[in-house]
Structures are given as structure tokens and as C-alpha cells.
Amino acid sequence: MSLLKCENVTLGYEGKEIVSNISFELNKGDYLCIVGENGSGKSTLMKGILGLIKPYNGKIEIQSGGVGYLPQQTILQKDFPVSVNEVILSGCLVKHRFNPFYTAGDRKAADEAAKKLELYDLKKKCYQELSGGQQQRVLLARALCAAGELLILDEPAAGLDPIITNELYDIIDNLNKNDDITVIMVSHDIKAAIKYASHIMHIGVSSCFFGTKEQYLTTESGKSFLGGDTNG
Amino acid sequence: MDNLLSVFSYSFMVNALIAGALISVCAALLGVILVLKRYSMIGDGLSHVGFGAMSIAAALGLSPLSIAIPVVTISALLLMRISINSKIKGDAAIGLISTGALAFGIIIVSVAGVNTDLNSYLFGSILSLSDTDMALSVVLCAVVVLMYIVLYNKIFAITFDESFASASGIKTGIYNSVIAVLSAVTIVLGMRMMGALLISALIIFPALTAMRVFKTFKTVSVFSVIIALVCFFAGMMISFWLSTPAGATVVAVNIIVFIVFSIIGFIKTR
Numbered sequence: 240m241s242l243l244k245c246e247n248v249t250l251g252y253e254g255k256e257i258v259s260n261i262s263f264e265l266n267k268g269d270y271l272c273i274v275g276e277n278g279s280g281k282s283t284l285m286k287g288i289l290g291l292i293k294p295y296n297g298k299i300e301i302q303s304g305g306v307g308y309l310p311q312q313t314i315l316q317k318d319f320p321v322s323v324n325e326v327i328l329s330g331c332l333v334k335h336r337f338n339p340f341y342t343a344g345d346r347k348a349a350d351e352a353a354k355k356l357e358l359y360d361l362k363k364k365c366y367q368e369l370s371g372g373q374q375q376r377v378l379l380a381r382a383l384c385a386a387g388e389l390l391i392l393d394e395p396a397a398g399l400d401p402i403i404t405n406e407l408y409d410i411i412d413n414l415n416k417n418d419d420i421t422v423i424m425v426s427h428d429i430k431a432a433i434k435y436a437s438h439i440m441h442i443g444v445s446s447c448f449f450g451t452k453e454q455y456l457t458t459e460s461g462k463s464f465l466g467g468d469t470n471g
Numbered sequence: 472m473d474n475l476l477s478v479f480s481y482s483f484m485v486n487a488l489i490a491g492a493l494i495s496v497c498a499a500l501l502g503v504i505l506v507l508k509r510y511s512m513i514g515d516g517l518s519h520v521g522f523g524a525m526s527i528a529a530a531l532g533l534s535p536l537s538i539a540i541p542v543v544t545i546s547a548l549l550l551m552r553i554s555i556n557s558k559i560k561g562d563a564a565i566g567l568i569s570t571g572a573l574a575f576g577i578i579i580v581s582v583a584g585v586n587t588d589l590n591s592y593l594f595g596s597i598l599s600l601s602d603t604d605m606a607l608s609v610v611l612c613a614v615v616v617l618m619y620i621v622l623y624n625k626i627f628a629i630t631f632d633e634s635f636a637s638a639s640g641i642k643t644g645i646y647n648s649v650i651a652v653l654s655a656v657t658i659v660l661g662m663r664m665m666g667a668l669l670i671s672a673l674i675i676f677p678a679l680t681a682m683r684v685f686k687t688f689k690t691v692s693v694f695s696v697i698i699a700l701v702c703f704f705a706g707m708m709i710s711f712w713l714s715t716p717a718g719a720t721v722v723a724v725n726i727i728v729f730i731v732f733s734i735i736g737f738i739k740t741r
């Protein structure tokens with residue numbers, strides 16, 4: 240069953256096209272990694288999929304109840320008063336149709352997400368007083384709470400230390416394999432992308448590739464990426 | 472003790488105390504959202520638009536609220552839209568609209584020879600509160616408090632991270648509009664007592680003061696309301712005894728409490 244379908248999608252800001260004519264389809268349980276240079280429009284495509292910006296052209300169909308989203312950057316007012324727990328819990332709102340209050344189940348889910356990302360001891364702390372990497376983990380935990388069927392992560396490993404990065408990849412892999420959650424991840428870590436993903440999208444300035452991992456490895460850009468990585 | 476109770480022997484004073492306390496609560500709650508979304512200046516802009524609208528109403532001989540509430544509500548929706556869409560020009564646009572409306576209002580008041588005191592619009596007057604103001608304050612406060620409690624989690628999500636909230640399926644546009652409308656009504660009702668130049672203090676101060684010491688969204692929300700009420704009653708009592716202008720005295724108390732909380736916050740983090 241197709242969970243997400245993009246047909247000839249063109250996105251941009253203020254009349255300027257950033258990504259044009261993107262078509263692809265994802266099924267439930269797929270793991271898509273999106274790679275490409277800085278400024279090629281990866282984050283823009285994520286925003287389009289989430290409906291945060293409207294496509295100029297084409298159609299985006301998404302058949303999913305809960306979408307967990309990790310933005311690339313969250314710009315906050317400096318002294319925003321908020322505890323780690325309040326941030327993580329807000330991920331649970333996705334599942335709420337009518338009940339405006341958090342349930343005991345929500346609190347449990349938030350605690351579990353916090354434990355997975357080693358945040359449980361920081362639960363009561365003020366979000367602003369954490370380090371950049373810890374903040375990133377809090378936002379990830381929030382995304383995990385929200386991810387019913389689809390998890391969209393925009394450079395989740397940015398700012399994380401290598402140990403947490405590997406744990407993070409395992410957590411995501413687990414969610415994908417065991418809980419059948421579809422994952423779309425923007426990443427510059429092409430090695431990890433090839434290790435975990437089932438599909439790869441490479442957004443270039445002029446062309447765009449979408450296919451399975453195996454297909455990607457036979458393309459020019461796939462070879463050059465791999466070659467660049469192992470030799471350098 | 473006699474002195475303390477004599478405040479309540481004036482019916483205008485009782486009106487002012489009740490309406491003012493209710494409006495302080497609304498302003499404090501909405502203030503938490505507006506300050507954290509960096510829309511504090513919208514409150515200031517709207518009060519000036521309110522001043523312009525009330526001058527027109529006075530010149531035309533209409534009831535001030537009947538003109539001011541719709542005009543300020545529409546301006547609030549417009550300003551909200553401007554601040555969301557064009558981040559760079561947002562505060563400049565607010566500056567344009569607010570000073571423009573202020574100038575316009577002053578011209579109308581002086582040219583049309585409106586006999587209502589210009590002072591009472593600019594600096595507020597507790598004598599200007601009618602029974603309609605009272606009734607509207609009660610309704611407004613009920614709506615704001617109920618909304619804040621029932622939609623608390625969604626309001627937090629939108630204030631904290633709007634893109635994540637809309638990705639979660641929360642209709643952020645509707646919530647922003649509701650907040651804009653409620654802020655507009657709060658400002659129009661509050662400015663009659665506090666004055667066009669001072670009403671935004673009721674919105675900004677309690678939230679900022681609470682943020683000095685408290686570090687979670689929930690505690691900041693609760694304590695801005697408490698701070699707002701304490702400052703309001705203290706300010707009214709002081710103004711009654713010293714015969715100082717009510718609005719300005721309430722703001723002065725807010726400043727003192729802000730300084731005290733800043734010191735407490737500073738000591739706590741050391």
C-alpha cells in the first residue's frame with residue numbers, strides 16, 4: 240500500500256523554484272534516505288511533504304495518521320521557559336483528535352522515548368540549559384512520540400557524538416524493522432544511509448535520482464559518493 | 472482598616488477592581504503566548520490603533536467599544552498575518568500602523584473638538600468603566616481562561632514550535648487568529664482603564680517577570696496570572712491612597728516586581 244506519493248512536485252519560496260519535478264512513491268515500512276549537497280532543497284522537500292509549504296505544481300498524497308518530524312533547526316527565543324518533559328510530551332499531540340489533555344499512555348510513551356535517548360535523568364531540566372546535542376535528542380524523542388506510521392528526520396545526527404549517533408541509527412532501524420514505521424531521513428552520512436536505507440534519493444542541482452539502494456549503487460553519483468568516502 | 476475598606480464604598484472603584492482584575496488575568500495569559508512568540512509589539516501597536524478608533528467613535532458620537540472592538544480585531548488579524556509572512560518587515564509594519572493610528576487619533580480629537588478628555592484615552596481612567604465593560608470583561612475572561620486550560624497543550628505546541636505543531640495536524644492558522652482576536656478585545660477593554668500608552672505593560676510584564684524565576688511553560692503560565700493579580704491590586708490600592716493615576720501606578724508596581732524577580736533569578740542561577 241502506498242503511504243506517500245509525490246507526482247511531479249515542484250517546490251520553492253517566493254516564486255523561486257528550488258526543487259522541480261520530483262516524483263516518487265513510498266510504501267509502508269520503507270526507509271528512504273535523502274542525500275545531496277547543501278542548498279539542493281532537501282529540507283524544502285521535507286517541508287513540502289509535511290504540508291508546511293504548498294507545492295507550485297504536482298501532487299503530494301500522504302496516507303498517514305501520525306507523522307513525527309524532526310526539523311533541521313528549531314530557532315527559539317533564548318529564554319523560552321520549557322522543561323524537557325514538556326517538549327517530549329508535545330509529540331504525543333499528534334494522536335489526539337478530540338481529547339485535549341495528555342493521557343497516562345502519553346506520559347508513558349514520553350518516558351520511554353526519553354529513556355531510549357538517555358534523557359530520562361534530564362526530564363525535569365530546562366530545555367534551554369542543555370547542550371546542543373542534548374537538545375537535538377530531546378527533539379528526536381518528541382519526534383519518536385509523534386511517529387505513528389511515518390518518521391521524517393532532517394539531519395538527525397547533526398551535533399550528536401559518535402556513540403549516540405550509532406545508537407540513534409539503531410533506534411531508527413528498530414522502529415523501521417520492528418514497528419513497521421516508514422522513515423524518511425535527510426542525511427549527509429552516506430555510509431549510514433547505504434547501510435540502513437531501503438531507498439535512496441539523491442537531489443542534485445539539475446537532476447534527481449530515486450530508487451532502491453541497489454539501484455543507487457550502480458549510478459554515477461552513487462559510485463562517486465562511495466568512492467569518495469572509502470578513499471578519503 | 473477603615474481606610475482599607477473605604478475603597479469598596481465607591482461603586483466605580485468596585486467596578487474598576489473587578490473588571491481590571493479580570494482583564495489582568497486575560498492579558499497575563501495571552502501575554503505568555505505573545506511574548507514567547509515575539510509578538511509583544513503587536514499589543515503595543517493594537518493599543519494605538521484602539522486609540523485612533525476610539526477618537527473616531529467619540530467624534531461621530533458613537534459608543535467607543537462599538538467601533539474600537541471591530542477595528543482593533545481586524546488590525547490584530549492583519550498584523551498577525553504580516554508578522555508571520557514577512558519576518559523582516561513585521562516590526563516595521565507594526566511601527567507604521569501604530570504611530571499612524573496614534574497621529575490620526577490625535578488629529579481627530581483636536582480638530583473635531585471632541586469633549587472627551589484626550590488624557591483619559593492616552594493614560595486611562597477608572598471612571599470610564601461602564602457596566603458594558605464589566606459584562607464584557609467577565610465574558611472575555613471566561614473565554615480566555617477556558618481556552619487556555621482546554622487548549623493548553625496545543626497552545627504550548629504552537630508557541631514552542633509552530634512547524635512541528637502544524638506537522639502534527641494542529642491547525643495553527645486558526646489558533647493564531649483566535650489568539651489575535653482575544654488579544655484585540657483584551658487590549659480594547661484594558662486600555663480604557665490603563666490607557667492606550669500603558670495597556671501593553673499588562674501583556675508584557677507578568678510573563679517576563681515570571682520567566683526570570685520559573686523555567687517551565689506551566690509554572691510561567693500560572694505565575695504570570697498570580698503576578699498580574701498581585702500587581703494589579705497593589706497598584707490600585709496605592710493609587711487610591713496616594714491619589715496617583717491608576718494605570719501608571721499598576722505599571723510601576725509591575726516594574727518593581729520585575730526587578731525583584733530579576734534579582735531572585737540572578738541569585739538562583741549563581
Ligand SMILES: Nc1ncnc2c1ncn2[C@@H]1O[C@H](COP(=O)(O)OP(=O)(O)OP(=O)(O)O)[C@@H](O)[C@H]1O
Pocket residue numbers: 252253257275276277278279280281282283284311
Ligand atoms: N524560508 C526560505 N525562504 C526563501 N528561501 C529559502 C528558505 N529556506 C530555504 N531557502 C532556499 O532554498 C534552497 C534550498 O534550501 P534547503 O534548506 O531545502 O537546502 P538543504 O538541501 O536542506 O540544505 P542543507 O544540506 O544545508 O540542509 C536554498 O538555496 C535556500 O537559500
Ligand SMILES: [Mg+2]
Pocket residue numbers: 281282283311393
Ligand atoms: Mg536542510
